Amino acid sequence: MRTETPETLVRDHTIYSCVMGSRAFGLATEDSDTDRRGVFLAPTELYWRFEKPPTHVEGPAQEQFSWELERFCELALRANPNILECLHSPLVDSVDDTGLELLSLREAFLSRRAYETFTRYAQGQRRKLDADVRTHGAPRWKHAMHLLRLLTSARDLLRTGVLTIDVGAARESLLAVKRGEVPWPEVEARMNRLAREGEEAARHTPLPEEPDRRRVEDFLIRTRRASALQPDPYDEVVQGVVPGRGVGKR
Secondary structure, three states: OOOOOHHHHHHHHEEEEEEEOHHHHOOOOOOOOOEEEEEEOOOHHHHHOOOOOOOEEEOOOOOEEEEEHHHHHHHHHOOOHHHHHHHOOOOEEEEOHHHHHHHHOHHHHOOOHHHHHHHHHHHHHHHHHHHHHHHHOOOOHHHHHHHHHHHHHHHHHHHHOOOOOOOHHHHHHHHHHHOOOOOHHHHHHHHHHHHHHHHHHHHOOOOOOOOOHHHHHHHHHHHHHHHHOOOOHHHHHHHOOEOOOEOOOO
């Protein structure tokens, strides 16, 4: 049976890789990092062992993080904001046929659950900003910028049913926040307004009540089955197959 390390799982079995962070959001500046995210498909045979493949791998490159396909789908079905945004990155590094099918399922993962998950994440970030203001007299402006971006993205998703992560024409106004050029009360007012608009959008959203779990599961099962059918030298040892002679003929 083949041996795989976390590094080789990412190197040899990645089905989808993209750039995330400020570069994907259209907010990159000269000093911005390049954050890479990916999805790998662990060979099915690795699940026959007691020790299962990792659900995620950090690295091997700096600023790189990857999820195993099943874990990625689980999180996407739960409307995890980071995972959904990864599926919608405009900056795709690499994608194979399985990755293309994953991307074709984007809308299957979207549901009204997004309101709760995006709101919960935003509220957590807002509490941190408020704590910074109380302690230091000002927030971390970069985090304030990204919270405004997230709230806008969530509101528009709920309004239209489409997730767009590039900020487009809002780039300069958001970068002004990052530079600390916008007073905190004004930033706070914008956050409150976006939160109210998101709540209103949730009442009339075209998103379905639940994601299409069956469609995603069908994709995962077919993908696992195809992986299991891939030839491996281990099979010949286990089955007693000698090339050219067939099973059981020794």
